[in-house]
Amino acid sequence: MFSFCYNSYYYLQCLEKRVCYATFLLYFQSIPNGIAGDKSLYWSLESFMRKLLSSPVQMPLSDAENQVYQNALKFVTPLSLNLMAIKVTDRPEDFLGWCRELIRLCREDLNTDLLEDEQALPLKKLQDILETGFTISQFKMARIAPWPIFADFIEQQSTIHALDERLRLLSYIEEIRQKPLADLLVEDRLAFSGKHTSQHDYSHYNFDVEWFAGTKGAKVFHTLLDESPEKFDAALAHIPLTGDVSQSEYESFVTDFQKIFTEYTQVKPQGEKAPLAVATRLLAMRRPDQFIALNNNKIDILCQGLSIAKFKNNDFASYWQDMIGTLRTFAWWHQAKPEVVEAEVASESESDGNQTEVTSKKANRELILWNNRAVLIDLFLFADADLAPNSNYIRLRDKMLNKAMSKSKAAPKKRSKESAEMLVDRALTADDLPNYIQGKRDSIIIQVKNGKSVEQAIGLMRAIFG
DSSP, X not given: OHHHHHHHHHHXXXXXXXOOHHHHHHHHHTSOTTTOTTHXXXXXHHHXXXXXXXXXXXXXXXHHHHHHHHHHHHHHGGGHHHHHTSOOOOOOSSHHHHHHHHHHIIIIISOGGGOOGGGHHXXXXXXXXXXHHHHHHHHHHHHHOOXXXXXXXXXXXXXXXXXXXXXXXXXHHHHHTTSOXXXXXXXXXHHHHTOOOTTSOTTTOOSOTTSSOOOTXXXXXXXXXXXXXXXXXXXXXXXXXXXXXXXXXXXXXHHHHHHHHHTOOSSOTTOOOOOHHHHHHHHHHHOTTTOOOOOHHHHHHHHHHTTOOOOOTTOHHHIIIIIIHHHTTOTTTXXXXXXXXOOOSSXXXXXXXXXXXXHHHXXXXXXXXXXXXXXXGGGGSOOOTTTGGGOXXXXXXXXXXXXXXXXXXXXXXXXXXXXXXXXXXXXXXXXXXXXXXXXXHHHHHHHHHTTOOHHHHHHHHHHHHO
């Protein structure tokens, strides 16, 4: 018992002093099995973690997954002693599950109190790499999944990816899509282009307008959009609202879109470079079944997930040929349009009617997903529990509600004259009140009627006349 406690204490001291992993192993190897009661416990923990970390060697990894695994091991080394202290209960047999489990262990089970300052960066790098591996593995399924599996997967991500809120945004855009940008309210135009402001009243815009790809940082774009929205209308007019978009239609859009920026010479004499990410936001809102919305952070991970060469944020040709071209090879993208199912008004029984209504809603939900299937590829990206609550809509809503609640708490409640008189007369019956307070009855009633408590009103009279 003494040996167990002593060696456990020494183990914690090693963690605190950052004794290197090799030294710690040598220490444990030098302890006879019969002396150290905790030696078997340590070897058990170390064995399970070692098996977990080495298990991808036995998995059929793609080149991208193997690269992720090798990169992850580089950052495991400076964290090895801390990781070996984690109890491992699950050892997934696929790389997606492996990434998920290691992300969970790093976030939930790793004792961060024992980390040194220099270990913070390796831990962050390890988590980022694992999230990349998670996304790459999910995209393996996206590349081969038929429509039913794709649709089911999207529904499974509903909570963590805020699917319902995203669909509210897409539904709103569908209502304003046919109107020229120049004719829209400023807030609607910003909703279409992806810039959230405090003017987006949460009771009307019950969604974050920056889902899929925000453009808040594209200052030149928003300057141009504010000054000449009709030019962007002319570019978007090349993209039909129905049917597959052709390469020539896309290229016509690109030509007009780039021209808007090259003609803007107020800052640079040669004009500005047209940003691809902003263009994809407009395209994806115009045709969410045809285009993927990008931002600078998503380009790299989507290229890895789709197994295409990474391109720059002004490479319009690669976006069409590689990314959209690859998207159009997926089985779920080629799915025929689901039929609209009308709910039966009359039915033989109530249960039959309920079943019909459920079937109708499910079928029409499927149609909504189909109409937005390209832009919904975002739901194959890694997301944690913080993504949905950090929606601009949620934060603005909660801010306004809390503000209103605080204001209502702070605002004095005005009372009727009758209730104020009753409260004051009851208080004035106290024997210890001086005569001058008794004589200020009407003044006290006015103060109480305006929201002050009787005690505050009497205290005010004491301060003035006492």
